[in-house]
Amino acid sequence: MIVYNLSCARGHEFEGWFTDSATYDSQEQGGTLVCPLCGDSKIRKAMMAPALVSSAAKPDSVAAPVTPEAKANADAIRQYAAGLRKFIENNAEYVGPRFAEEARKIHYGEAEERHIYGESTVNEAKELIDEGIEIAPFPVDPEDMN
Secondary structure (H helix, E strand, C coil): CEEEEEEECCCCEEEEEECCHHHHHHHHHHCCCCCCCCCCCCEEECCCCCCCCCCCCCCCCCCCCCCHHHHHHHHHHHHHHHHHHHHHHHHCEEEECCHHHHHHHHHCCCCCCCCEEECCCHHHHHHHHHCCCCCCCCCCCHHHHC
16 A cells, blocks of 8 residues: 555645555546545646654554545545535536525525525525525535634
8 A cells, every 4th residue: 555645736745545555646647636625637746755663652542444445435526525516516607605595585486496505504595495495515625714
């Protein structure tokens, strides 16, 4: 098993786990590598620091190592979320913080019916649900948190 630090054209960095370097090469050349944050398929190896063994005292409690299966599952979830986010952005209108207001207008026939996305507070989302307005909360893009 080999782990590479990877980055996309937008500068997002993430790890990729591969059986060997040939597996990475074939996936990179085949265009099957995708950034889990933005869905970009222009992936390259990022700078990596060597793993050094230290003789310094080890902490009393050490977290259990992440298994390759757990890492693969987490990567698959991030990749799915990035793809879903990209699909939403390509197929819906961004209404920003006016989401709750615009969702109500659509629901009550005061605005044209269309797919929208944006932001709302937790209370606004609860109110929309209580009114019978169908919404699907989606986590904030980690890139937007910086």
